[in-house]
Amino acid sequence: MRAFALTVLALVFLDELAAMAAFGVWGWQVGGDLRWLLAVLAPLGAMLTWFFLASPKARYGGGLVRPVAKVIVFGLASVALWSVGEHGWAAALLVGSVVVNTLAQTPPVLRVLRELETQDARRTT
Incomplete structure (x- = not known):
């Protein structure tokens, strides 16, 4: 089960990177003369x-804030891809x-x- 868990956590990280890339693609496509700036600022x-x-x-990520923030970030990343005509990628990212x-x-x-958080806490103390 540990291998499954670590695989899922790696996929979560890759999913986060894909969302940031989606914002970069959106910025590049809609940015016009400012495409470089928007392609950097949107993912940032x-x-x-x-x-x-x-x-x-997260400093402010307690309770309901964390899941709502995740829904907003992944939702907007999917909407961003959809809005520039990348419908297949948008659906794949969302699903x-x-x-x-x-x-x-x-x-x-x-x-x-x-377990990983406990190990990390032990190393920092």
Whole structure:
């Protein structure tokens, strides 16, 4: 079960990277003369949102905030892809995000995640 849990956690990370890439694609496609700027700022805004609200160590990510932030980030990433005509990628990102984040809430994955957090806490003390 540990291999399953670690695989799911790796897929969650790849899913997060895919969402950031989606914002970059959107910025590039709609940015016009400012495409470089928007292709950088859109993912950066999503990363900051993730860092402060959705990551495991998010400063403001307690209670209901974390899952709502995740829904917003992945939802907007999918909408961004859809809006630039990447319908297949948008659907794949949305479905993949729902599946992998649902799997991440299963007991075996949560158990391994707690073990990893405990190991990390021991190393920092």
